[in-house]
Amino acid sequence: MSNSDSQPTRSLNITEALREQLLQGEFPPHARLQEIALAERMGVSRTPIRGALSVLARDGLLEYAPNRGYTVRHFSLDDILSAFRVRAVLEGLGCRLLAEQGLADDTEQRLQQALHRGEQLLQEAQLQQGQFDEWRDMNKAFHLAILLATHNDLLVRFAKISRNIPIVFNGSFKWYTLKDFHRSQDHHEVIYSALKNRQPERADFMMQEHILQAAEILRRNYPG
């Protein structure tokens, strides 16, 4: 039997559940997360809660003060733009590395699949009606495929963490115009082309441009 991963523990489940809630913005910034309250809410004891809080703080979603507990971190617009800038160079590096080492078959397939799905979505009428869940999934798949193909653990970890920001997490797609979606699709195609033709510089640059444009859209629309 493939027991490569065993039963997930309560602590792990709680961690992911809480993370999801934080990313969906269900807790207001600076709110205290008290262990007993959470334990009752989630139906477990304090022990797994403490584990979850510790991890989420390490991931930057919570702030911690010894003997004083955890609070929901507030992300200013600057914080978010800073994170985008970091993510841009990281994923840019991912593209560069992948263009240097060449595309494996399965990676190429995954990328093509994402491109194809993007085309489809652009032709359907859904995007204008605020149904961008599929677009978000497609986008995620495209970016993740590149990162994973580099086999650079640290890069993957950092890139994932740098996306763990409330509001931003689901993408800022709700603010995208149809033109923005088309441009985004174009970027993906250029990036794919650069990867396939082994053009590290071009792939890196285009990915950075791609991510920084997303940041710009967010900056223009961010409340406050």
Next chain:
Amino acid sequence: MSNSDSQPTRSLNITEALREQLLQGEFPPHARLQEIALAERMGVSRTPIRGALSVLARDGLLEYAPNRGYTVRHFSLDDILSAFRVRAVLEGLGCRLLAEQGLADDTEQRLQQALHRGEQLLQEAQLQQGQFDEWRDMNKAFHLAILLATHNDLLVRFAKISRNIPIVFNGSFKWYTLKDFHRSQDHHEVIYSALKNRQPERADFMMQEHILQAAEILRRNYPG
């Protein structure tokens, strides 16, 4: 009274103590870290140990499998070079950002101080006698000053984590020739100059070069 940070808890102390031991290579790769054994060794109960292990796993120093506990992560040469490549773009970005926004007075002083100390150390005979503790501190101060000055939390966090690798942590200075030390000092001077003259491109490039050269020295000397 400045109670900005309160009494560090046992968990935090243990975390840092264990981290230090891991970075010094006191545990062999793949070694199991069992909670009870560690608890006795450190003179506390399992609770703070579990907290520490969880954090260190999140920082990539340990591997974790549910119900099976923690093992010391093995870093292959490739893992280490990958980490260097990530660190290079991160600190490169730090330089770029700082060159864009300009040097604050206190940052400039810190950097000048590090440069000055570097000069001194090069003139003394210590470096050839394997006493590079001071060089390591100077180097750390230089790099950290740049990172902190960017005020980009995520960048600082990632850069710190990307240095948390056994063996590499103390720098690969033991393999440096005198020429390498001089070249490193040169790099620092060029980087400082680029920051002061607001040359983002140059600062970024030089920092990447600086870090990748360190990686190259390590690659040439890495055992196995």
Next chain:
DNA sequence: GGCCGGGCACTTGTATACAATCCGCTTTTT
């Protein structure tokens, strides 16, 4: 009135007891 200090409620930190899981071994079965 404002400042200092003690006490009290509440929260987090730690130790420990108990439950669940894993892993190696033996035993059983074919």
Next chain:
DNA sequence: AAAAAGCGGATTGTATACAAGTGCCCGGCC
């Protein structure tokens, strides 16, 4: 003899009791 099933020691996961720290209110004091 090989494979499956199952027992038992050891280790991790969880709950809970207790210790220690924090913040706040209130009362005494200058």
